[in-house]
Amino acid sequence: MSDPNNSVPILPLLDHGFAIARIEYRLTTESDLFNSVRFPAQIHDVKGAVRFLRANAENYNIDPERFAAVGSSAGGHLAALLGVSANHPQLEGNTGGNLNQPSNVQAVVDLFGPSNLLTMGGWHDQPDSPESRLIDWDLGDLKHNLENPNPPYPLIATITRDASPVYHVDPTDPPFFIAHGTADTTVPYTQSTELNDALVAANVPVDFHTVNDDRHTIMDMPLEAVFDFITTTLAPQALPIPADANLDGKVDLLDLSILASNFGVTGSIPEPASATLISLGLLATRRRRSA
Incomplete structure (x- = not known):
């Protein structure tokens, strides 16, 4: 159900105190005459998974306050x-329950993902494109009717904007890492520049990497920079050393014992021992070819 060639190789982070959850979500290719998997089914599935992880954080020994979402291509979009x-309840859904839990994350890694369905252009506007299937409507037709007040155009326009991250950016968003190849002919490079510009305008921290001449592949992405971003962004605030860990007004062996139990021998990540990386999607967006 996903393209292994575009999976973000984040497994090495398991050795650094991170937990990794790979999320699967409903695909538009699963639609049939009786069941349309139209947006927002995909983001509802993802948010349901985040809420599930938070609701079970104690069981999995993960820190519910340090989640990162990582994805490439369609996974980067999600x-x-x-x-x-x-802050957009219309995208929350109720998939999987646990509605008392938030679905926000504290960091995002988006590798060459779409950010604005209305500006992708080219073959993406064809009626059989992945984007048209996502909104269950001919995207090219919608773009010619964005100001048409007659049904169903207002509803389809709302769905399309809801599916486009650039329309939701605000100053409360978490730090972003974005990377995109300039030679990408599957998802245009301008999709990432558009998202970067929106984040910068909203004063959201963003680390944007341009990969010259790279196409739609994970092979040449700056993975070391991805790892650095994740570990730095999700790093806990360490207590100063020496420190009065139990706040009794003095630093003694009891404080050292508390620090040792919290940080372990290596002192890298306190208990609960794991931040959580949510590995998303990874389904490459491909043009449907005629026989």
């Missing part, structure tokens, strides 16, 4: 949308 939609 990671970005997850990051910017915490």
Whole structure:
């Protein structure tokens, strides 16, 4: 159900105190005559998974306050949308329950994901494109009727904007890492520049990497920079050393014992021992070819 060639290789972070949850979501290719998997089904699935992880944080020994969403291509699109939609209840859904839990994340890694369905252009506007399937309508036709007040155009326009991360950016969004190749002919490079510009305008921290001449592949992405971003952004605030850990007005062996139990031998990440990386999607957006 996903393209292994575009999976973000984040498994090495398991050795640094992170937990990784790979989320699957409903695909538009699963639609049939009786069941349309139209947006927002995909983001509802993702948010339901985040709420589930938070509701079970104690069971999995993870820190519910340190989640990162990581994805490439379609997964990058959903990671970005997850990051910017915490204050948009229309995208929450009720998939999986746990509605008492928030679905926000504290960091986002978006590798060459779409950010604005209305500006992708080219073959993406064709009636059989992945974007048209996502909104269950001919995207090219919609773009010619954005100001048409007659049904169903207002509803389809709202769905399309809801599916586009750039329309949800606000100053409360978490830090972003974005990388995109300039030679990408599947998802235009301008999709990432548009998202970067929106984040910068909203004063959201963003680390934007341009990969010259790279196409729609994970192979040449700056993965070391991805790891640095994740570990730095999700790093806990360490107590100063020496420190009065139990706030009794003095630093003694009891304080050292508390610090040791919290930080372990290596002193890298306090208990609960794991931040959580949510690995998303990874389904490459491809043009449907005629026989």
